[in-house]
Amino acid sequence: MRRITAALIVLAALATWLGLMPSTPARAEEVGSKKFTESVILGEIARIALEDAGIEASHRRELGGSRILWDALRTGEIDVYPDYTGTLRFEILSDLRLPDDAALHDALAARGLAMTAPLGFSNGYALAMRRDTAQRLAIGKISDLAAHPDLDIAVGNEFVARADGWRALSKAYGLGSLDVRGIDHDLAYRALAAGQIDLTDAYTTDAEIEAFDLVVLEDDRTFFPRYDAVYVYRSGLPDTAVRALDSLSGSIDEARMRELNRMVRMEGMGETAAARLALGRDNAGADAAPGRWKRIWDRTLEHLALVAIALAGALLVAIPLGVFAARRRKVGGAVMSATGLLQTIPSLALFVILIPVLGIGAAPTIAALFLYSLLPIVRNTHAGLTGISPTLIDSADALGLSRAARLRRIELPLALPTIMAGIKTAAVIAVGLATLGAIIGAGGYGQPILTGIRLNDTGTILEGAIPAAAMALAFEMLFNLVQRRVTPRGLKQAEQGAKQ
Template identity: 45%
Template structure:
């Protein structure tokens, strides 16, 4: 009998623990490159193996997108590198020990795990054949060469990136930015000579590239670690710490190669590695896929983003167009402002919105809403202003008020132009919505973004083809609406 309270206490704690584990999901983020997917998937699989519910928020654009998502409680954990923490996130102008990094991040309620066991340094790479012919071994050797240098967009402006690297080494070449996943293809096609790389990239050995020696020791250490919020349950922290000291540089490079050239998904590769190492109890099924159900789910998400943003654009732009129609100066100001919004690169607008709205659906809808304003505003104002003045005078002669003229004459006659503006906004939004994947909003852009990172053209087409078909479907739908709403005598195609 004396053991009964103890047994009840153990059962109670177990039940509470199960409820906690299977309650709110732990959100795992991933940067937009092969190794980022692999490491984040490992974290997710280990957590699931321990009974936690996991929500994957992969394809997040870059370092600052991931870190901002972590700060704003949009994700709970993601893999990071000590050099990036030091130079890019904490903006330190010197390399500091891991303990110092931990202390500095503690002030932001963030924790850092021990290193996974490998280092993934930034590096400059080039073709071995070209490097040998030009006798280039070190980054310093680039000074005397006139070479085409293309680097990833993030590396171009990072604190530890190209600008400071060029200043340190005295390099006068102007580097151009490009998507990291396409850089190796450009090297192979001889479209450029030098690019930035990660030292564990599988492409380095596969394409017989040479890593230029960092002879001035510019790059800091980039040891892989887990970066997480303090709100992460202690049991979850203990679980992901299984990765500490578990992956060598050779193993990481091999894993990257398996995904890139072995035609295996990152989920399968990650699960196989963890099972082989005994870090999970059994090999788990790959989480990512391109099944018909998965494609349909992403199509519906894509359509939802586009539709919500389009409806909001119509609800704002149509009344605003009518309001400014009577005031030419105000109309010019509104159209000019909407035009300026259209010139902001979509990925930049999404990045600006993250500190305000976080990641996910909301910033994507806001961005798409803003991009949808100009076509509707311009078409509506133009449609109203190009109505034959003689018809307006007839309406005035009949004693119509301004509101009556608008309702019975101007809006009906401007309907073709209004529909054309809405139609244009819809098609623009379908294309732009693919970039929403960079901030975890989902949709068909997930395939495209992942395909770019993995250099997988089949995956890119899996997202691009349905997006194109969706645009065609929307065009046909508006064609039908136009035929229903516009009388035959007003349709110049009849």
């Protein structure tokens, strides 16, 4: 076990040194963005504007939804991010029941934050249908939906429970008879275009509305507020940075934003190029991104560090816990129940719960992977030790071995195949779950998967999915090799004799 743990620690240290060394100066301002195209473009616009003002800046893309960005800003993990006044009033600060957008300034100041004046466009929520479906059912307004309880409705996961989302909308329009399910916003458009659903939520600046010839239903009871785009930033931002962000106010209208979204999502333009275009910059070399193999190598180092650190920590904790549970049968059940309870927490929820404590990035991801790795290792260690024949234990006692010597020389070697099965299971689980860490800025293979889903680019999705599968197989082969290496010669001979 010491050899296995030592090998993982070495792997983790090497990957951390190679893959997670800071790539930007310590004083660089961190710009964040949500995991949809418009937010990424606006994040790039802010980064370029800051750099034009002589300020070092970096951009942490696709950090999940509104709450994740808000928590990251509050904890100082990022310094600025694009958001919308309606989201701030009715989702983030819904408990304050602010009367209008003007009240946002005082509410933000009380939390050490501020926001710019609107950028010049409103990206509001709306409900959208395929034109042929809307015409066939004679639906033009949101209130018309009440007469069609059989509609197949799927809306963005975040929109389901927002204070300005489906539940409140349903109450305002009397749509309680309609069933709704959550779906990723980018996938919803594809499902709508393919006729797999009838209705979804839309952002009014989405390029898909025109591209898929969708009908935006009239909000005939004026439920949705304005969603003016702004930058939210921490109050301690340097004055030069604040002036750079303020200079962007009123610079982008709704038609221009919709066009930028279209060029990225429909024509394959990079977000950096779109941001430079919005700022009137020359796009020569704007999207000179690293080659595919370089990107995969960088993501491999990040992913390997996340998994190896978490597994090394889990081995150091889980194996002793499993031994304790096997030795102390009365409390062993409580240990097993506690580790099993951790496994029931939804992974994405656990990542988000850890943000206020550990911030965003690698730390909460490693902590979550560590917790999820405990159960298979603890359970298999316990099962391996309790499954040893009592006759063998009695023989060891007859030889006068101490309990520590018996554990080291007899019990752990006999339980090794079962323990290793648990370690391999934990490794495969960790490799898969680590992809979710990209939502909170941990990088790894989840980053190209998120980007590919957002841009409907299968090649980019596979750029993360295939290496992740390969890493899981590599870990399994590595542990098979380690198992053969650490299995005592006598047990190997006994296993070979049994097979013959």
